[in-house]
Amino acid sequence: MVDAARQPRIDVRTYTEVEKVEGFVGNFKVTLREKAKHVLADRCNGCGDCAKVCPVEVPNYFEMNLAPRKAAYVPMSQSVPLIYNIDLDACIHCYKCVEACGPLEAIDFSQEDKLVEEDIGAIIVATGFSHFDPSVMEEYGYSRYPNVITSMEMERLNNSAGPTAGNLIRPSDHKNPKRLAFINCVGSRDKRYNPSCSNFCCMYSIKNAVLLKQMNPDVDITIYYMDIRTPSKGYEEFYDRARELGIHFTQGRPSMITEDKETHNLFVHSEDITLGKVIEEEYDMVMLNQAAIPQPDQDHMSSVLNVAQSPGGWFMEYHPKLRPMDSPTDGIFFAGACQGPKDIPSSVAQGSAAASRASRILNSEKWEIEPTVAVVWPERCSATTRGRACGICAKACPYGAINIFSPEIPAEVVTAKCHGCGACVAECPEDAITQLHYTDAQILAQMRALLADKPEEKILAFRCHWCSYGGADLAGTSHFEYTANERGMRVMCSARMDTDFIYEAYRLGAGAVLYSGCHPQDCHYITGQLIGAKRAERLKKMFERMEMTDGRFRVEWISAAEGDKYARVLNEMQTVLDNMDKDELRAEIERLKPDMEKRLKKFPNVPGVSESMAYSDTLVSAINTQKKEPA
Amino acid sequence: METKPKIALFQCQWCLYSEPDQYWVDHNLPPSIRLMKVSCTGRINTLHILNAIQGGADGVMISGCRPEKCHFKEGNLSALRQHEEFLNLLDYIGYERDRVRFVWLDLQDRGRIQQELADFENKLQELSTANTLATRINAPEGEVHV
Amino acid sequence: MSHSGSSQSFADEVKAIPGGEFVELCFSCGTCVSKCMIQQKLEPEYNPRRLLRMVIMDMKEDAFDSPTTWLCSACDLCYPACPQQIHISGVITAVKEIAVEQGGKTTLKTAAVDQQTCVSCGLCAEACPYEAISLVQTKVPYRGLVQVAQVDPGKCMACGLCSAVCRSTSIGVPDDYTDKALMENLWDWLQPEGVTF
Amino acid sequence: MSELIAKLKSEIKRLFDEDVVDVVIAFKKADSPLRPQPAFYRKGDSLEDLEYNSLCQNNLANYLTRYPHETRIGIVVRGCESRSVNALVVEKQHPRENLFKIGIPCQGIVDLRKIVKQTGEDVSGYKEDQEKISVVFKNKEYQFDRKDVLHDSCLRCVHPNPVNPDVLLGDPLPEGDPGVLRQAVESFEALTKQERYTWFQQEAERCIRCYACREACPMCYCTECFVDHNPPRWTESTISPAGTQAWHIIRAFHQTGRCTSCGACERACPMDIKMTYLTDKLNEDMLNQYDFAPGMDDTTQPPFASFNLDDKNRFVA
Incomplete structure (x- = not known):
């Protein structure tokens, strides 16, 4: 950290919050709130005289509230930059600090928060993680029993720079504990709180145990665990060493801790799984290895940065395997535990990787973005044809990437701002916008190919790229069986699922159509799903009016984690088709066809559509001829 | 020598979670306290309580699990209304209802049973003995009277 | 397996x-x-x-x-x-x-009804947390065809709540905590030494 | 009264004619005009001796449990009896569909003792109207105000009209004041502990363990009473203080949420022991705590048969 601060091209801003992020890759405008320290950064030399004279003491958060700090303070002794801070919530305005500061005149009570705007090329988010508060787990008695502590408290108590100078004492009587229990997975791997594994706690508790044991060979340490997870290099060897040192490992998740009211000793009640017997052991002190959880303001940050969150609340990466440090937004990267619990080596690795990804942007003259952006045909826009831009596209765009300058000038897409959801394309009543790589013509051609053969048996599934497509992927990789009649169509967002596509699918004789996308809050394109959902509701009502058999059109929001749901929904749709009489189904398709054709009347005028239709027709007939010929 | 009040302790066999507590109740109760283990406080009949009182016990203590933690679902609640009303009735006819005490022990109440018994003993010593119900005459040796 | x-x-x-x-x-x-x-x-x-x-x-x-x-x-x-x-x-x-x-039998000593005295008031059935008790018409010696409580041993957990609510002591669990055992324990303790009649 | 008896006779006749019931439980004349007794009429029996007046002491619901469930019973019910019948139906002692309740609004039952105290046993004539009761003793007519000779429990009666009768003979009467009962309980509660205990002790002490109260009570239908149980022998079976106290406590307690305050137990007691002050207290508690009054319908289970997690909030921890 000191190194970073000394590097002239690194600007460290502490006590500063990100208020707003605007713009796009290479051209972000970031608004920062530099919170008032009430100490002038350029004058403070970090001597600490203000803290010495300050009469106010409040709990020290850095020391897990095990020690006091003054109202004039630095968060920790290694703070970088070393600038003091006056905590006005605690300050009693005695102004002794001003006196102590003397001629430096670094203290300024009139200072206020300052909003600063900076031009930023790339953003690396490294906001870290927070800790689960075990006091909600009544069975462990944390916050009721003085000698039950958390791993972070243990960290401070066992640290030579900590409040006890590394002398491990127990809170109730300040004696050195002789018998210690560590309980792993407190609040993690627990569906009631956090279902996921916190990744580093096994090693963390072994580390603490080894440290303690090395310093005090006579202490007796037991680690209660469900599974010990030591997958990285050297970890298993470390685990071996802990066993050699005589640290006890008991497999069994304790169900309860009770306390002797007089001695404040603790009794850990668990099953020893290996023995299959319930055991109750007495300890002087118990350490709870609490779960790593997202920062309390992670939700807020996610909306400021406009990046999505995975289940569990961590920031969601672009791709879990291939692009784990990229956010889905170009130019924003993740480092460390903000993206998921990580130990130090992984955090360092990800940090370095994110830095190198970011430097690619900073060192480029030009930056290539995803090509799936929206493009306007100015000659088709209502501004040209009717002299009035309707502005529906601009309203639909979640990113404000479409400019309508005046009613006479066709809409204009700011390519660098466009994220390629396709909402404008599907919404445009004039079919005057298209999305590169997801043009109507391309999508239609795919649909025709998918529905070439026995369309009435097929279920055409529109899936959004970020959620439902992932869900279908997961259904596959998790081996959830679902109907082989499913034909998947990928578009970037449910907002791109044009009503015309659905009409066309039924016109082509599709048995059923699934309209699927992210859950409302999970949309990768902020509000794209809402646009898609509204449209889906309209379609649903319309098909109801047309008396289409219930279940032939289905709208489902399926996240990337819901492979089981994807499979279930498709199987249910298959059942609907199975339960229908084949002739009835054909009759229904024929009955609805004229209506669909009517609705698609304007469609062939869209550039490329008729050509694509002609081409795919040839393709389809070729497929069918090939099929008919006996091998 | 001061005589200690006689306490009939009806204990639900599940309510003492910690082994030392159960051991103490099983083996180290003073002679003035008698343990009557039951499978659930819901199993205690008002007749049991009445018999303890009429047998000459100075107090009856019933220790059981908290209702939501009852071993038999919420079974101990089913008899609770009876016991409550029985105490109301005893109070109505002038018997000290404080001589019957319910204690609900939680899983984490290690050592509480000892405290509660000591506390109850003190309380019984404070109470006057004027209104105690008529006691049963002791059965002749050998005759079935129970 | x-x-x-x-x-x-x-x-x-x-x-x-x-x-x-x-x-x-x-x-x-x-x-x-x-x-x-x-x-x-x-x-x-x-x-x-x-x-x-x-x-x-x-x-x-x-x-x-x-x-x-x-x-x-x-x-x-x-x-x-x-x-x-x-x-x-x-x-x-x-x-x-x-x-x-498939024919398995519980190892518990489940509740038993004294058909001679049961008057089928239904209180035990109401009190049973396991819904193990029902009232059935059955032929009872000396009483003829009468309605009495019946215990389903597959459901009974031997808690004995039924015995506590029964006014006529007609249902009980034949385990270690019978009324008889409890009362013997009580009287054994309350009987002062040396008193004979 | 004779008008009511005529109505009663024709109703019973109709029930037999239309084959609605197998037996009708009612009252008939007895040797002494003061003591009409329960009667069990079957089809073809003469209804000549059928009787109904304020001297009918018994609670007829008492006889319900003596019939098999298949027997279709017609029963003459006053307010308290109708509630006893309901309570018995709730306790599955007789199926409701095999019951026909002939309801009569009740002006209260006359306490024999209150009359005999002023006359003597050998009464030869009896007459009553709305207000007055008159008896002939040794050829002399004695007249009493009805309210002076009513049984204590009838003075506290809240529901003189039968609850859900199948037919109602006579005009409904105004409901009683529940405050009277509450006040009776409250005034007893206001006594000191010592006074209450002394009262209880004195009442219980006079008991001769004849169990007339048990036999008179419709809710005491157990085949084997707890006092007769062995082993364990729950109470002393002699008239020792412990035995009688236990009997009075538990007898009353077993009535919780079931007693309809008909007073049959007190009227049956040869020792004139007051008993309803115990059951009144229990009924008051049931009403206050669970909003339950026994016998007000034929489906609601009494509070003791159920429980609620909220109960624990009222109790000691």
């Missing part, structure tokens, strides 16, 4: 019964065992975690023989503590249901 995907394994049977669905989520942490008092107070071989394992491993006979199947009283202390939120008593009840269907 088999892992063959046969159409109806024991685990499938259990999962088909409401309450037994999530048995396979168990990762054997042992919380349920240590939350439960039966092993400590009643039966050292009692172990819900192992019973779940037996279900997962299709060890039907072992599951039927296990005291866990018969002694779980569905108090559900373990359920809120289970990190996988498996309804453990639901699984055990499902196993028991299958066991009873």
Whole structure:
């Protein structure tokens, strides 16, 4: 950290919050709130005289509230930059600090928060993680029993720079504990709180145990665990060493801790799984290895940065395997535990990787973005044809990437701002916008190919790229069986699922159509799903009016984690088709066809559509001829 | 020598979670306290309580699990209304209802049973003995009277 | 024991019964065992975690023989503590249901009705937390065809709540805590020494 | 009164003619005009001796449990009896569909003792109207105000009209004041502990363990009473203080949520022991705590048969 601060091209801003992020890759405008320290950064030399004279003491958060700090303070002794801070919530305005500061005149009570705007090329988010508060787990008695502590408290108590100078004492009587229990997975791997594994706690508790044991060979340490997870290099060897040192490992998740009211000793009640017997052991002190959880303001940050969150609340990466440090937004990267619990080596690795990804942007003259952006045909826009831009596209765009300058000038897409959801394309009543790589013509051609053969048996599934497509992927990789009649169509967002596509699918004789996308809050394109959902509701009502058999059109929001749901929904749709009489189904398709054709009347005028239709027709007939010929 | 009040302790066999507590109740109760283990406080009949009182016990203590933690679902609640009303009735006819005490022990109440018994003993010593119900005459040796 | 995907394994049977669905989520942490008092107070071989394992491993006979199947009283202390939120008593009840269907007998001394004195007021049936008691018309010696309470031993958990509410002492559990045993214990203590009549 | 008896006779006749019931439980004349007695009429029996007046002491619901469930019973019920019948139906002692309740609004039952105290046993004539009761003793007519000779429990009666009768003979009467009962309980509660205990002790002490109260009570239908149980022998079966106290406590307690305050137990007691002050207290508690009054319908289970997690909030921890 000191190194970073000394590097002239690194600007460290502490006590500063990100208020707003605007713009796009290479051209972000970031608004920062530099919170008032009430100490002038350029004058403070970090001597600490203000803290010495300050009469106010409040709990020290850095020391897990095990020690006091003054109202004039630095968060920790290694703070970088070393600038003091006056905590006005605690300050009693005695102004002794001003006196102590003397001629430096670094203290300024009139200072206020300052909003600063900076031009930023790339953003690396490294906001870290927070800790689960075990006091909600009544069975462990944390916050009721003085000698039950958390791993972070243990960290401070066992640290030579900590409040006890590394002398491990127990809170109730300040004696050195002789018998210690560590309980792993407190609040993690627990569906009631956090279902996921916190990744580093096994090693963390072994580390603490080894440290303690090395310093005090006579202490007796037991680690209660469900599974010990030591997958990285050297970890298993470390685990071996802990066993050699005589640290006890008991497999069994304790169900309860009770306390002797007089001695404040603790009794850990668990099953020893290996023995299959319930055991109750007495300890002087118990350490709870609490779960790593997202920062309390992670939700807020996610909306400021406009990046999505995975289940569990961590920031969601672009791709879990291939692009784990990229956010889905170009130019924003993740480092460390903000993206998921990580130990130090992984955090360092990800940090370095994110830095190198970011430097690619900073060192480029030009930056290539995803090509799936929206493009306007100015000659088709209502501004040209009717002299009035309707502005529906601009309203639909979640990113404000479409400019309508005046009613006479066709809409204009700011390519660098466009994220390629396709909402404008599907919404445009004039079919005057298209999305590169997801043009109507391309999508239609795919649909025709998918529905070439026995369309009435097929279920055409529109899936959004970020959620439902992932869900279908997961259904596959998790081996959830679902109907082989499913034909998947990928578009970037449910907002791109044009009503015309659905009409066309039924016109082509599709048995059923699934309209699927992210859950409302999970949309990768902020509000794209809402646009898609509204449209889906309209379609649903319309098909109801047309008396289409219930279940032939289905709208489902399926996240990337819901492979089981994807499979279930498709199987249910298959059942609907199975339960229908084949002739009835054909009759229904024929009955609805004229209506669909009517609705698609304007469609062939869209550039490329008729050509694509002609081409795919040839393709389809070729497929069918090939099929008919006996091998 | 001061005589200690006689306490009939009806204990639900599940309510003492910690082994030392159960051991103490099983083996180290003073002679003035008698343990009557039951499978659930819901199993205690008002007749049991009445018999303890009429047998000459100075107090009856019933220790059981908290209702939501009852071993038999919420079974101990089913008899609770009876016991409550029985105490109301005893109070109505002038018997000290404080001589019957319910204690609900939680899983984490290690050592509480000892405290509660000591506390109850003190309380019984404070109470006057004027209104105690008529006691049963002791059965002749050998005759079935129970 | 088999892992063959046969159409109806024991685990499938259990999962088909409401309450037994999530048995396979168990990762054997042992919380349920240590939350439960039966092993400590009643039966050292009692172990819900192992019973779940037996279900997962299709060890039907072992599951039927296990005291866990018969002694779980569905108090559900373990359920809120289970990190996988498996309804453990639901699984055990499902196993028991299958066991009873296939002729298994509970090891508990279940409640017994004195048909001579039962007046079928129905209070026991109301009080029973396990819905094990029903009122049936039956022929009773000396009384003829009368309605009396009847206990389903497959459901009775021998709690004895029925005996506490019965006004005529017509139902009881023949275990260690009978009224007779309790009263003998009481009188044995209350009888002052040396008093004879 | 004779008008009512005529109505009663024709109703019973109709029930037999239309084959609605197998037996009708009612009252008939007895040797002494003061003591009409229960009667059990079957089809073809003469209804000549059928009787109904304020001297009918028994609670007829008492006889319900003596018939098999299949027997279709017609029963003459006053307010308290109708509630006893309901309570018995709730306790599955007779199926409701095999019951036909002939309801009569009740002006209260005359306490024989209150009359005999001023006359003597050998009464030869009896007459009553709305207000007055008159008896002939040794050829002399004695007249009493009805309210002076009513039984204590009838003075506290809240529901003189039969609850859900199948037919109602006579006009409904105004409901009683529940405050009277409450006040009776409250005034007893206001006594000191010592006074209450002394009262209880004195009442219980006079008991001769004849169990007339048990026999008169419709809710005491157990085949074997707890006092007769062995082993364990729950109470002393002699007239020792412990025995009688236990009997009075438990007898009353077993009536919780079931007693309909008909007073049959007190009227049956040869020792004139007051008993309803115990059951009144229990009924008051049931009403206050669970909003339950026994016998007000034939489906609601009494509070003791159920429980509620909220109960624990009222109790000591």
